[in-house]
Amino acid sequence: MNAIETHGLTKRYGALTAVDGLELTVRRGELFALLGVNGAGKTTTIKMLSCLTRPSAGEALLLGKSVVREPEDVKRLIAVSPQETAVAPKLTVRENLELMAGIHGAGRSAAREKARELAARFSLEEQMDRQAGKLSGGWQRRLSIAMALILEPKILFLDEPTLGLDVLARAELWEQIRALKGEITVILTTHYMEEAEALSDRIGVMGRGRLLRVGSAAELEAETGADSLEAAFIALAKEGKV
Amino acid sequence: MRQTALLSRRTAKEILRDPLTLFFGLGFPLILLALLTAIQANIPEKLFVLDQLAPGISVFGLSFLSLFSALLLSKDRGSALLLRLYTTPLRPVHYILSYMLPLLPMALLQSLVCYGFALILGLPWSWNLLLCLAVTIPVSWIFIALGLLFGSLLNEKQVGGVCGALLTNLTGWLSGIWFDVNLVGGAFLTAAKLLPFYHGVALARAAYAGTLTEHLDHLWVVLAWGAALTAAAMWAFLRQMRKN
Numbered sequence: 001m002n003a004i005e006t007h008g009l010t011k012r013y014g015a016l017t018a019v020d021g022l023e024l025t026v027r028r029g030e031l032f033a034l035l036g037v038n039g040a041g042k043t044t045t046i047k048m049l050s051c052l053t054r055p056s057a058g059e060a061l062l063l064g065k066s067v068v069r070e071p072e073d074v075k076r077l078i079a080v081s082p083q084e085t086a087v088a089p090k091l092t093v094r095e096n097l098e099l100m101a102g103i104h105g106a107g108r109s110a111a112r113e114k115a116r117e118l119a120a121r122f123s124l125e126e127q128m129d130r131q132a133g134k135l136s137g138g139w140q141r142r143l144s145i146a147m148a149l150i151l152e153p154k155i156l157f158l159d160e161p162t163l164g165l166d167v168l169a170r171a172e173l174w175e176q177i178r179a180l181k182g183e184i185t186v187i188l189t190t191h192y193m194e195e196a197e198a199l200s201d202r203i204g205v206m207g208r209g210r211l212l213r214v215g216s217a218a219e220l221e222a223e224t225g226a227d228s229l230e231a232a233f234i235a236l237a238k239e240g241k242v
Numbered sequence: 243m244r245q246t247a248l249l250s251r252r253t254a255k256e257i258l259r260d261p262l263t264l265f266f267g268l269g270f271p272l273i274l275l276a277l278l279t280a281i282q283a284n285i286p287e288k289l290f291v292l293d294q295l296a297p298g299i300s301v302f303g304l305s306f307l308s309l310f311s312a313l314l315l316s317k318d319r320g321s322a323l324l325l326r327l328y329t330t331p332l333r334p335v336h337y338i339l340s341y342m343l344p345l346l347p348m349a350l351l352q353s354l355v356c357y358g359f360a361l362i363l364g365l366p367w368s369w370n371l372l373l374c375l376a377v378t379i380p381v382s383w384i385f386i387a388l389g390l391l392f393g394s395l396l397n398e399k400q401v402g403g404v405c406g407a408l409l410t411n412l413t414g415w416l417s418g419i420w421f422d423v424n425l426v427g428g429a430f431l432t433a434a435k436l437l438p439f440y441h442g443v444a445l446a447r448a449a450y451a452g453t454l455t456e457h458l459d460h461l462w463v464v465l466a467w468g469a470a471l472t473a474a475a476m477w478a479f480l481r482q483m484r485k486n
Contacts, residue, residue, distance in 0.1 A: 103332060104330065
């Protein structure tokens with residue numbers, strides 16, 4: 001069974017079609033990047049897949065569960081780390097982690113244990129008693145991803161995980177994301193070509209609500225005759241397709 | 243139930259860990275109480291008598307609850323924390339209750355501190371003070387619902403203006419805390435009697451005076467406003483949830 005399958009997935013806002021008949025397959029354990037300029041339909045696609053918005057037409061199955069007919073089941077399989085910082089600022093790192101574990105049904109001691117595990121994995125131990133709002137952007141982003149992972153999702157959506165981070169913080173976060181490969185399915189949206197290239201198994205390029213190309217970075221480069229993913233992306237943009 | 247408790251604890255921590263909450267929620271009403279009592283001690287007219295002033299300021303203090311809860315909700319919306327939570331199996335009722343329930347004990351604590359301080363300033367002790375605390379529950383319901391309503395509709399900056407300035411002024415001027423609205427009359431009196439704040443203060447004063455049973459009409463107005471505002475707040479919350 002694939003992690004994600006979409007069939008004619010469409011979202012319309014009045015006269016505007018944000019996502020138009022999307023046909024996408026993501027394999028289990030794969031790290032799949034979605035690329036596209038602003039307004040290409042990436043965020044709307046993620047919102048439909050994470051049950052935040054209902055499709056206007058079509059269907060999406062996450063590990064066989066329908067986002068239209070079984071959204072509650074889908075929500076038990078997924079976690080989302082949004083682009084903006086999504087932490088409770090006046091709670092400590094520990095309290096943020098335990099809150100998310102508790103929301104997903106963990107008892108008090110289990111939540112505490114899970115928080116400890118995730119803190120160790122993301123090197124957050126020394127920050128555990130600091131309020132999340134007082135952490136630097138890099139630590140907040142790290143906490144945000146740890147909060148998503150504490151739910152033990154089968155599919156993780158990472159929306160622009162390293163946006164605004166410095167080079168060092170980005171490299172550290174890349175390591176954390178790489179470590180997830182094979183363990184869970186990760187859908188990554190990013191504007192950074194080097195990020196998509198460094199982290200993902202396959203890349204989907206979206207434009208005008210449609211999925212235009214899918215392949216590895218090397219395949220996309222070969223197809224467009226470009227010498228880098230960025231050049232390949234620009235070539236697609238110049239064709240007026242993105 | 244467990245999820246509501248978890249989220250409610252988080253709401254309480256977020257609010258109580260903000261030093262502005264302690265200042266406006268507890269400190270400011272006490273400063274007003276002390277200041278107006280000092281003024282009363284130096285004037286011959288009975289303008290700010292404690293048995294009228296303390297119930298009034300207790301209700302006025304509750305208006306800051308709207309500010310606290312609306313600010314928290316608008317920040318949660320702005321920071322994408324709610325977006326993250328919407329992708330978990332939580333249901334709308336969990337969110338709505340968690341933004342309302344923790345404010346109730348805070349309201350009771352606020353009133354307790356206000357009446358306690360009034361006793362220190364010279365308010366005669368009466369068992370009716372327990373009734374005053376009891377009427378805090380329906381009156382605070384209005385302000386708690388207003389917090390959820392404005393937090394769902396407005397952004398952080400707008401909440402500061404509407405709840406921090408407009409609502410506290412409306413509560414202060416149209417409730418009869420500082421002066422008898424009957425003396426003003428006209429449209430001012432009509433507006434005061436249409437809105438729930440005047441009735442909240444009248445209810446608290448009647449509770450202290452031991453004449454609550456004679457003034458139940460104020461309770462019905464307060465309860466009707468509480469129910470209407472809660473319905474409006476739930477609609478606004480669900481609307482913004484769908485929009486996300």
